[in-house]
Amino acid sequence: MQTAALILAITVPGEAAFDQIVRRHEAQVLRIAYRVLGSWADAEDVAQDVFVRLHRHGTDFPQDAAIGPWLYRVAVNLCIDRSRRKRPTSELREVVSSHPSAEKELLHSERKRLLMLALATLPAKERAAVVLREIEGISTAEVAAILGSSEATVRSQVSKAIARLRTQLNSESI
């Protein structure tokens, strides 16, 4: 038993560093995957794949700041692959609030739900660009690096996506 534990320790170096990275980035990776895929179950699968790849790749990055973009790039690529394989769907989560004066909150939640549905109709790359830049607040340069395209392309994708979202939300006006 001791030998097995020793072998495990040898074959999996930097386990503490790996755990730290997972704890630091798991929520954001999950959120990005959810926004792109529209389903928490799919987002969990993608996040697992992302961290399994990180485990295989190892935690030796030239700079600590390079880990985040690397993780988001892997996550977005996996999401795009997955959304190409099956049509994007959005979970219709039931909005229930126990708060007594929840009318405004309910309206806000409903708008978010509709926004998620509208996001699901966008092409995968446009959706990823909007999620990364507008929702996650990542800079255009970083989004371009993550998506493997130019900054101009990202700007164009984001503006096109926002125009489409606005049209769609206005047609369903709440």
Next chain:
Amino acid sequence: MNDEELQNLLRDMRDDPVPPDSLVRMRAGLEHRISRRPHWKIAAWLVSCAAVAVLALLIQRPTAVHRIADRPAFTHERQFRPPETPRVDSPTPVRQAIHRTRRRKPAEYPQLAIRIETPDPEVVILLIADQPERNF
């Protein structure tokens, strides 16, 4: 909804919390997948070691211990036969020897010359024989 409202809504989504059950499920799945890999590696390592050991045993010549163990017990009734002489078949038929007689070369003999001097000094009889069988 105008652009500003839309962008505010998008920005608002940034702070949406991840459902705790999703985080728990993701962590559990990740833990399972990562801990499974080293076990698989260990199993592969053990199998390869076993394969090498079996290969080494197969390559090794059988030892005396194995032969004694495999041999049936010795009995006095056992009759020993002289080993049969192995029949040796020549792989290719032998061709009969062809005896050829060579023509003998004629022996070379030294020429025989008999010089007979007569009373006349200017007359000399010279007898020359080139073969010894001939009689002159």
